[in-house]
Every structure is written in structure tokens, then in C-alpha cells.
Amino acid sequence: MINVAIIGTGAIAPSHIEAYKHFSEKCKVIAVCDLYPEKAKKALEHYNLGAEFVKDYKELLERPDIDLVSVCTPPYTHSQIAVDFLDAGKHVIVEKPMASSLEECDAMNEAAERSGKILSVIAQNRFRTPMMKLKNVLDTKLMGPILHTQVDSFWWRGHSYYDLWWRGTWEKEGGGCTLNHAVHHIDIFQWMNGMPSEITAVTSNTAHDNAEVEDISIAIGRYDDGALAQITSSVVHHGEEQQLIFQGKNARVSSPWKLKASKSRGNGFPEEDKDLEDKIQKVYDEQPDLEFEGHPGQILDVLTAIEENKQVLVDGRQGRRTLELITAIYQSATLKKPVALPLKTDSPFYTRDGILKNAPHFYEKTKTIENFSDNTITT
């Protein structure tokens, strides 16, 4: 039996608790921690957990009966909490974004290496049947080299979203929609298509004058072979129509799934390449559906890795790569210059202090509330 502690019992914690409860033959939540006892107690009662409550996570570090910890606290706390638990010999699942700076990601990966324990960064949207099928299709390389990728990470959040105490500040949220919303799509983008070698970006805040951070960013990634990618991150898009489109030399594929293949007529104009479309569609259809999607899918991946001593799909190296792209977007937009990847440790945005010193305040945070009365969210 894998014994679990949950640190932070706010909006995302139920996704973890429900997943652990679902795999009750493998694991059990035995402790929960939050700065607000009433929030933790509500979770304990609601889920009938029979787990212990502590206010300070440090009380759990020396507990030999805890094997795995889910870190569900705000971004600025992720690194220290994860490092402390890894050093205490616990496996760690940390919510996205991995941390609020690359320096913190490096500290987390070093701790995971030191302890030999698992560090997994939540990227639950990888664990969806259409995403796994798309990844499998891309891995066949049937589309030919990818020439253009379009990432539309379109979300919509109202003005009051940034009233929550830790949101909307560089210090505590670590960034705006590029870090906290597009992190999902940027993770999938780099997992499916690899890292570009250069980023050029512009950020802005168009509708949230109560937040220091951006509510929209547009970035262009350039690969060594000349291929381009455009990544739009937003919390001002009504309808939240999100997509990832990969335009290969021979065909295009995307999430939501759509497939088109063109071949050239004698005069260069396109005609449908039905044979290739059929071949790619067959690969897509033949891949079996996932049994568990989202948080349950990723948490099962970690539980299985612990039981069978295997690798997890989304480890700290993967989490860091996603943060590297996001950091490059912030650096390029702030300095108004393209940024070469990999980002060096002397980058002005590598450390948390560097980000706090350099990142633009679009506005100042004007209102702070401790908790929303309605704490339900969509992911």
C-alpha cells in the first residue's frame, strides 16, 4: 500500500484525492496539510478520508509511513516543498507549473537525483486518448518533417479571477496565462515536436487591470531546420477554442483530431492524397483508448512507476523543458529580442530574483481575497 499526503487542499486537490480514492487497492491518503485548517477539514469530511490534518508540511517530513506526496499549493511554494519531501525520501507529484523559475526546477531535479525518488510534474492532458493517439501518429513520421506548428492555448477568465491572494503577481503566481494556463499546451507541444532553438515573443495585458502579469502572449519558435511554431497563450478568448496543429510536409494532423494530406498536381496546385490519409487514419484508429484519463491517468502512471520501479511519463526534466520555453517567452518579450535555447544559467530570467527584478508589471494588484466562496474550477 502506498501512503499519500496531500499538501494544499484548494481547488485542484479534489482531482488528486478522487484519483487516489479510485485506486484504493494501491494507495491511501493518510495526511492532508493546508494553511487554512477549515479547508483541509472540509476535504477530510467531504471525502471521508480518515486522514490526519497538519498545518505545517514540515511535520510530515520525518514520517516513515508516508511514501508519496501531492503538492497542490501555489507555484511559488512548489520547489521548496518538493525538495524537502524528496530529501526526506518521499516520491513527489507536483502540480503544474513545476516551479516559478528554472533555478527552482534545477533544485528539484537535483533533489530527485540525490534521493533516487520519483518527481512527476502534473501534465494531465497528455493522459487523454486523443492526445496519446496524436503523439503516436506523429511518432510514425508519416507526415514528413513538421514545417509549422500552431498552438492555440485559448482560455477565458474574468476580472475577479486575479483577486485570489496568490494570483496575478510575479512573486506568487510566477507569471500569467503563459505560465499557468498555456503550460498544458506548451508541455504537449514540446513533448510532441521537441524544443525549438529560438523564441521571439510579445506579451500584453488587455483586460485584467488588477494583475501584474500578462493575459495574452504570442510567441514564435524557430527550429534549426527553419520550421516555425506559433504559440498563443490567452485568458481573454471567449469559447476557449483550443488546438494544436502540426503541418507536416506531407500531411497535417491536429488536436482536436483532423487530418488532411495534399500532393502536388503537375502545376503545383494541391490534390488530396487519399492513400496517405487512409494510412495515417489507420494508425490513429488502431491505438487503443486509455482506461484512465486526466489526473487519474497520470496518478496511475506514478503509482505503477513506484510499484514496478519504472520511469514516469512526465518527470522533472520534462517539466523543466516546458518552463524553459515559458521563461524564454518572458525574456524575449521583456528584452524585445529573440532568445536562443537552451537558456543559459546567466539568463536574467533564470532565477526567481531575476524574474522579479526584470518582469514588467502591466498593472498592480488592487484587490486580494483569501478564498472564493465558490471554489469549483474547470481544467
Ligand SMILES: NC(=O)c1ccc[n+]([C@@H]2O[C@H](COP(=O)([O-])OP(=O)(O)OC[C@H]3O[C@@H](n4cnc5c(N)ncnc54)[C@H](O)[C@@H]3O)[C@@H](O)[C@H]2O)c1
Ligand atoms: N492541473 C490543472 O489543471 C490545474 C488546475 C488548477 C490549478 N492547478 C495548479 O494547482 C496549484 C494550486 O492551485 P489551486 O487552484 O488549487 O489554488 P488554491 O488557492 O485553490 O489552493 C491552494 C491551497 O494551498 C494552500 N497553501 C498555500 N501555501 C501553502 C503551504 N505553504 N502549505 C500548505 N498549504 C498551502 C492554500 O491555503 C490553498 O488552500 C497551482 O500550482 C495551480 O497552477 C492545476
